[in-house]
Amino acid sequence: MYAFITGATSGIGKEMALLLAKDGYNLILTARNEAQLKLLKTQLTKAYHIDVIIHPMDLTELVSGADMEGTSQTTQALLKLLNSHPPYISILSAGAGIVGDFCNASFSSEKNILELNIVSIVVLNHILLDIMPEGYLMNIGSIAGFQPAPFQAIYAASKAFVNTFTLSIQKELKHTGHLVNISLLAPGPVATDFDRRAGVTTARSGMSPQKCAKRALKQMFAGKKLIFPSTITRLAYYASKFLPLSLITHLELYIQKKKL
């Protein structure tokens, strides 16, 4: 059985790949960095008797000129690969953030985040729910998507989309009898390369990506719909339900400002 993982070269996606390889799943791994993908393939095929297919691609290319019939070359190539190796598990971990003052931000960087975090997720969910007859699909949103986040406005809003979109189609799939189990992983801070890439200057502490991936997979296989990889994140989510939005937004202002 194949597991398809985006964002497989780093952080949570890479840890998911290591864990699923250990469990004997064949892998289809994607990210932009071909050299890192090749390295990971060598490491995994040496350690385990599994097939590892690497498919380097920039997921934002699924957006430009793509339609669901697959008219763009990027979409066609991915469709061909997934049709010939229908995954039983799909983990959509690729994502990126951006911190800073909205008024001084470059629109092209913001557009890139929106295309990666939102549009590519929608395109991939369409493709995968069409191809996968059954199994597990995990979209990675964020705890940041459950409330406003000043100085991280674009990222938090993009993850609000992933969170709501996933929980909505989850209900639809159950209603229509689709056999794919779709779950939303909503992590709090995880110690990966994410912050550095997002332009965070003050390092935050966070849970390890290994722990995050292990707990997330365990809950996914148990059929959990909304997955929090840590108790603190789960508590923060439920506690936020009892606080006024204005207070949460105010607190977020101070939390996010520390990252600048």
Ligand SMILES: NC(=O)c1ccc[n+]([C@@H]2O[C@H](COP(=O)([O-])OP(=O)(O)OC[C@H]3O[C@@H](n4cnc5c(N)ncnc54)[C@H](OP(=O)(O)O)[C@@H]3O)[C@@H](O)[C@H]2O)c1
């Ligand atoms: N870390 C956290 O604190 C945290 C908290 C909540 C939610 N999350 C979410 O968790 C997910 C994984 O994040 P992470 O912490 O593991 O981050 P990470 O270590 O920065 O990994 C991001 C992965 O996405 C890939 N990627 C980035 N842009 C891409 C593009 N345009 N096309 C294809 N692949 C691309 C990267 O590979 P290449 O550079 O090789 O393309 C990398 O493999 C993200 O969706 C993030 O929003 C993270």
